[in-house]
Amino acid sequence: xxxxxxxxxxxxxxxxxxxxxxxxxxxxxxxxxxxxxxxxxxxxxxxxxxxxxxxxxxxxxxxxxxxxxxxxxxxxxxxxxxxxxxxxxxxxxxxxxxxxxxxxxxxxxxxxxxxxxxxxxxxxxxxxxxxxxxxxxxxxxxxxxxxxxxxxxxxxxxxxxxxxxxxxxxxxxxxxxxxxxxxxxxxxxxxxxxxxxxxxxxxxxxxxxxxxxxxxxxxxxxxxxxxxxxxxxxxxxxxxxxxxxxxxxxxxxxxxxxxxxxxxxxxxxxxxxxxxxxxxxxxxxxxxxxxxxxxxxxxxxxxxxxxxxxxxxxxxxxx
Amino acid sequence: xxxxxxxxxxxxxxxxxxxxxxxxxxxxxxxxxxxxxxxxxxxxxxxxxxxxxxxxxxxxxxxxxxxxxxxxxxxxxxxxxxxxxxxxxxxxxxxxxxxxxxxxxxxxxxxxxxxxxxxxxxxxxxxxxxxxxxxxxxxxxxxxxxxxxxxxxxxxxxxxxxxxxxxxxxxxxxxxxxxxxxxxxxxxxxxxxxxxxxxxxxxxxxxxxxxxxxxxxxxxxxxxxxxxxxxxxxxxxxxxxxxxxxxxxxxxxxxxxxxxxxxxxxxxxxxxxxxxxxxxxxxxxxxxxxxxxxxxxxxxxxxxxxxxxxxxxxxxxxxxxxxxxxxxxxxxxxxxxx
Numbered sequence: 001x002x003x004x005x006x007x008x009x010x011x012x013x014x015x016x017x018x019x020x021x022x023x024x025x026x027x028x029x030x031x032x033x034x035x036x037x038x039x040x041x042x043x044x045x046x047x048x049x050x051x052x053x054x055x056x057x058x059x060x061x062x063x064x065x066x067x068x069x070x071x072x073x074x075x076x077x078x079x080x081x082x083x084x085x086x087x088x089x090x091x092x093x094x095x096x097x098x099x100x101x102x103x104x105x106x107x108x109x110x111x112x113x114x115x116x117x118x119x120x121x122x123x124x125x126x127x128x129x130x131x132x133x134x135x136x137x138x139x140x141x142x143x144x145x146x147x148x149x150x151x152x153x154x155x156x157x158x159x160x161x162x163x164x165x166x167x168x169x170x171x172x173x174x175x176x177x178x179x180x181x182x183x184x185x186x187x188x189x190x191x192x193x194x195x196x197x198x199x200x201x202x203x204x205x206x207x208x209x210x211x212x213x214x215x216x217x218x219x220x221x222x223x224x225x226x227x228x229x230x231x232x233x234x235x236x237x238x239x240x241x242x243x244x245x246x247x248x249x250x251x252x253x254x255x256x257x258x259x260x261x262x263x264x265x266x267x268x269x270x271x272x273x274x275x276x277x278x279x280x281x282x283x284x285x286x287x288x289x290x291x292x293x294x295x296x297x298x299x300x301x302x303x304x305x306x307x308x309x310x311x312x313x314x315x316x317x318x319x
Numbered sequence: 320x321x322x323x324x325x326x327x328x329x330x331x332x333x334x335x336x337x338x339x340x341x342x343x344x345x346x347x348x349x350x351x352x353x354x355x356x357x358x359x360x361x362x363x364x365x366x367x368x369x370x371x372x373x374x375x376x377x378x379x380x381x382x383x384x385x386x387x388x389x390x391x392x393x394x395x396x397x398x399x400x401x402x403x404x405x406x407x408x409x410x411x412x413x414x415x416x417x418x419x420x421x422x423x424x425x426x427x428x429x430x431x432x433x434x435x436x437x438x439x440x441x442x443x444x445x446x447x448x449x450x451x452x453x454x455x456x457x458x459x460x461x462x463x464x465x466x467x468x469x470x471x472x473x474x475x476x477x478x479x480x481x482x483x484x485x486x487x488x489x490x491x492x493x494x495x496x497x498x499x500x501x502x503x504x505x506x507x508x509x510x511x512x513x514x515x516x517x518x519x520x521x522x523x524x525x526x527x528x529x530x531x532x533x534x535x536x537x538x539x540x541x542x543x544x545x546x547x548x549x550x551x552x553x554x555x556x557x558x559x560x561x562x563x564x565x566x567x568x569x570x571x572x573x574x575x576x577x578x579x580x581x582x583x584x585x586x587x588x589x590x591x592x593x594x595x596x597x598x599x600x601x602x603x604x605x606x607x608x609x610x611x612x613x614x615x616x617x618x619x620x621x622x623x624x625x626x627x628x629x630x631x632x633x634x635x636x637x638x639x640x641x642x643x644x645x646x647x648x649x650x651x652x653x654x655x656x657x
Binding site: 069115119120121122124125126128129130131132133134135136137139140144249252253256262263292293294295296297298299300301302303304305308309312 | 398444448449450451453454455457458459460461462463464465466468469473587590591594600601630632633634635636637638639640641642643646647650654
């Protein structure tokens, strides 16, 4: 099993170089084009801006690898951030707030998973329902008013601390990446995620509990999304029922830009990191260069389509 | 007939999965209205007032027309999440042409041409590039949205108040047709009926329509049967874009302006209407009248909840639950039938 995984990884290196090359090229371009890009305070800023996208894109990677999709990510981040803020406000306990954030994420993810798998509803539809419902609940319980985060310890722990001069949220994202990467590449669960997404029927025949794996993936993604909400409110200083609209689409774009197959079974978290960096550097650099937000939309959309076309073309060429 | 068929009791036939699958949506709506009538005495009086019914009709038309576009695309086994952006762009084009030339007769073909072109681009990239249409339209959604913002400088293009514009707005939004017995039907509802008949004819009585179902049911076997799968999909995306432009005509006429982001979000509501109606999300099975039912269910639900003074935010929750329940019901009836 181990040999097969590592040889597969070795084989996939050449195609990852394309995305990495694009990230490096973009980095060099903005360093030369804008005097403000390559300096410590902007790079810290870039890191902080990108963490939310990175963490949600990690969750989306698991879901897409298993052959499913989740359109509810943005609404759910918004809803959980309100749960966390309320817990923090009413109890003052950071541990309880974090527990509620991750726990409600697991609960919502499991609901998505059970409806999809047991109810046999396409995950696109299940999570379209959750997209609407979670946003509605978030707006209803807050009456559309944001909840400020006034707990200094919480803000320090998830936003202001800078161990070794690095923004603490970036460190969380890196640790989360390491743990999830291990889970995906070195455990039985990780292997079955690839198997289920690559070919559910073959996975079932080889003794993998396909339904169980899919529900576990949704629950795990929910936990990760809960953690994203915890980081999000520390960064914004408040929990709002209006935030994180379209976050799911950005996360899907990051995963696919990295080169993970949209139909499941093929891809990796490293690729997602590259995809996230591509979008993050692009957004940050375009802002520094004062590019009109309208043209930012156009450029981002064109890059999504072109990158996927290019990826498709190179794969077709290499066989 | 066999003994098995004879022994099926009548009751079983009424509650059969096939019957529930066909008409479950209608029953869901009726049950809901009865429940509301129990809670609020004068509910039925208010709900069935001619004005309120005309309101529901008007509110449902945009959803029904974008729903038609989405139905064709979903039937062919694809998806287009850029339809809301395309419709917004077409609305801007229509408004700009009216403002600059004063002619809505010119504006409508211009809008429809832009919609068809944008749809064709989606189709071309999907078919030629071999990329999932969700990803293609996720990209073009950003491009079209950015282009509409750049074109208008993110401002609303307001139609002038003159007789020509009034004629346009009356024809596609405010006007009514009076039927026998004094029943007044809003013009947009008539438009939906015409589109429903024309598109249903295309889907059920032409070779192209049969090909759409075949391609969505299974692209590989359709290809083996000699169908040009790529061409069918390209046509479906083009037609979908053109229909999004028709929705934009009604939208622009109703509001009297073109907004660069005005119809963003309609794509998701349209998908909801399609699947609530019972069209299979994976393609190949479904119909346009089902989408009208799905759109009506959403329209009636929103209207009734508003009449019952239910908070708009909770309406979102109800809508989410209805989407999932409708598809679960559909999956259940299909399993029973197999």
